[in-house]
Amino acid sequence: MLMRTVYRRWSEYPYQGEQVPPRGAPESGYWPMFFFRRESDGRFIDPFGRPIQWQIKNPLDINWESELQLVEQTRLAITPQQIQSAQYWATGEFTAKFSRLIYELGTKYPKGSPSIARMQGFYQAAMNDVFVISWYLKYLWDVARPNQYGRSFSPVLDTPRFPAYPSAHAVIAGASEVIISYFFPQEAANLKSIAEDAAVSRLYAGVHFKADNDEGLRLGRQIGGYVVELMKGQNINL
Numbered sequence: 001m002l003m004r005t006v007y008r009r010w011s012e013y014p015y016q017g018e019q020v021p022p023r024g025a026p027e028s029g030y031w032p033m034f035f036f037r038r039e040s041d042g043r044f045i046d047p048f049g050r051p052i053q054w055q056i057k058n059p060l061d062i063n064w065e066s067e068l069q070l071v072e073q074t075r076l077a078i079t080p081q082q083i084q085s086a087q088y089w090a091t092g093e094f095t096a097k098f099s100r101l102i103y104e105l106g107t108k109y110p111k112g113s114p115s116i117a118r119m120q121g122f123y124q125a126a127m128n129d130v131f132v133i134s135w136y137l138k139y140l141w142d143v144a145r146p147n148q149y150g151r152s153f154s155p156v157l158d159t160p161r162f163p164a165y166p167s168a169h170a171v172i173a174g175a176s177e178v179i180i181s182y183f184f185p186q187e188a189a190n191l192k193s194i195a196e197d198a199a200v201s202r203l204y205a206g207v208h209f210k211a212d213n214d215e216g217l218r219l220g221r222q223i224g225g226y227v228v229e230l231m232k233g234q235n236i237n238l
Helices: 026-030 064-076 080-090 094-108 113-141 168-183 185-205 210-233
Strands: none
Touching (some): 094 185, 113 210, 168 210, 185 210
16 A cells, blocks of 8 residues: 655745745646547546546655655756756747757658648647646646745746646656657657656756656656557558
8 A cells, every 4th residue: 555645735835935825827727638638527538538547646655755855965966967958948948849859850851841740730739738638737736846845945947836746848758759759760769868858857957856757757658658549540650
């Protein structure tokens, strides 16, 4: 039997240096989706009409005190390269970095414009669903950020003003890895490395726990897997 642990709620604790808890905007968790749907009881249905059991830990099953210690240890020992990684992945529109890879790889492994357009169509539709699922779970679980634990803690970057778990960066990265690897299987190992670098950058930034990133990657890869299964089922060979 798993041990259930209490965790701090994002909506109940002020950010460091503030007096009142942050206010959220969970609307994105209820946007329409392209490949998935959500039932009134909160269950998600995959593109084939099957109920989904998400492959992500319940936050009650995570030791958040140990996670906080890891964030603090990482911050104390951070390297210039890790700071650079945190800043790179936080600069500009995050999904654009992966979307741009589709164009770059489409040049490296020559693809016609119609194929690239279809790749982008599936990819961007999937990213919409990634955001909806991520935001739904973020506000469902309401997990606090590292800077809400009352420690003397200086993150590398400003902390986003929505709940931590799972890390949207990590979910996006995991789904992007799986989907783009389907388009360009020769690049699967490189894409895996890119996704993992993008996810861990949020630990370096001091705005996420390692579990946010690890479990976010797992969730993103699962979401991407359903989209790839759909493309295979439609005999989409780009």
